[in-house]
Amino acid sequence: DSGVTQTPKHLITATGQRVTLRCSPRSGDLSVYWYQQSLDQGLQFLIHYYNGEERAKGNILERFSAQQFPDLHSELNLSSLELGDSALYFCASSVASLSSYEQYFGPGTRLTVT
Amino acid sequence: TQLLEQSPQFLSIQEGENLTVYCNSSSVFSSLQWYRQEPGEGPVLLVTVVTGGEVKKLKRLTFQFGDARKDSSLHITAAQPGDTGLYLCAGAPTGNQFYFGTGTSLTVIP
Numbered sequence: 001d002s003g004v005t006q007t008p009k010h011l012i013t014a015t016g017q018r019v020t021l022r023c024s025p026r027s028g029d030l031s032v033y034w035y036q037q038s039l040d041q042g043l044q045f046l047i048h049y050y051n052g053e054e055r056a057k058g059n060i061l062e063r064f065s066a067q068q069f070p071d072l073h074s075e076l077n078l079s080s081l082e083l084g085d086s087a088l089y090f091c092a093s094s095v096a097s098l099s100s101y102e103q104y105f106g107p108g109t110r111l112t113v114t
Numbered sequence: 115t116q117l118l119e120q121s122p123q124f125l126s127i128q129e130g131e132n133l134t135v136y137c138n139s140s141s142v143f144s145s146l147q148w149y150r151q152e153p154g155e156g157p158v159l160l161v162t163v164v165t166g167g168e169v170k171k172l173k174r175l176t177f178q179f180g181d182a183r184k185d186s187s188l189h190i191t192a193a194q195p196g197d198t199g200l201y202l203c204a205g206a207p208t209g210n211q212f213y214f215g216t217g218t219s220l221t222v223i224p
Binding site for chain 1: 116147154155156157158159162202206211212213214215216217
């Protein structure tokens with residue numbers, strides 16, 4: 001158990017819908033990272049927040065957005081969902097602001113868009 | 115084109131054999147990390163290598179960072195079925211954007 005929690009574990013929804021994925025970092029960690037993992041693209045970095053502020057953006061679509069709240073939990077919002085958005089979504093947390101520091105991953109949310 | 119290319123992509127070996135997984139890039143990294151991921155679970159950090167030429171050992175696993183800090187390797191001695199999983203290298207060459215490698219899926223057959 002990494003100490004990072006993600007909810008829900010599974011999510012099934014239809015195209016065009018909007019969903020919110022939630023992540024609680026390890027106690028004491030200020031950084032939260034979001035990743036998308038699909039069979040054809042591998043593990044792709046989406047976005048990084050540190051202590052409530054956005055630090056880096058990766059391959060995140062405009063239909064996707066994220067935020068980190070004062071209690072340090074984070075939410076990833078996915079809207080106008082398409083079939084291709086079906087994937088595993090992981091969040092990770094780290095104590096530092098540098099992404100090269102050790103990251104601890106949650107168990108993931110499996111999103112299925114039908 | 116991926117920033118971090120791993121080879122081989124798939125590896126199936128018998129228990130007790132040795133193997134090496136490679137992670138290569140044209141970019142220089144301040145550090146590289148190796149993770150292992152099991153199906154349906156998040157990656158778990160194995161090691162971080164920081165200095166060019168550095169060698170780190172974790173039981174039967176040996177990690178090496180290239181002298182130019184553009185590549186790394188993972189060598190497993192006497193592989194066990196419990197070593198089965200997806201091995202990923204990862205790092206941030208510039209700024210704060212983090213990249214994972216293409217992955218090596220290892221299967222160790224009892």
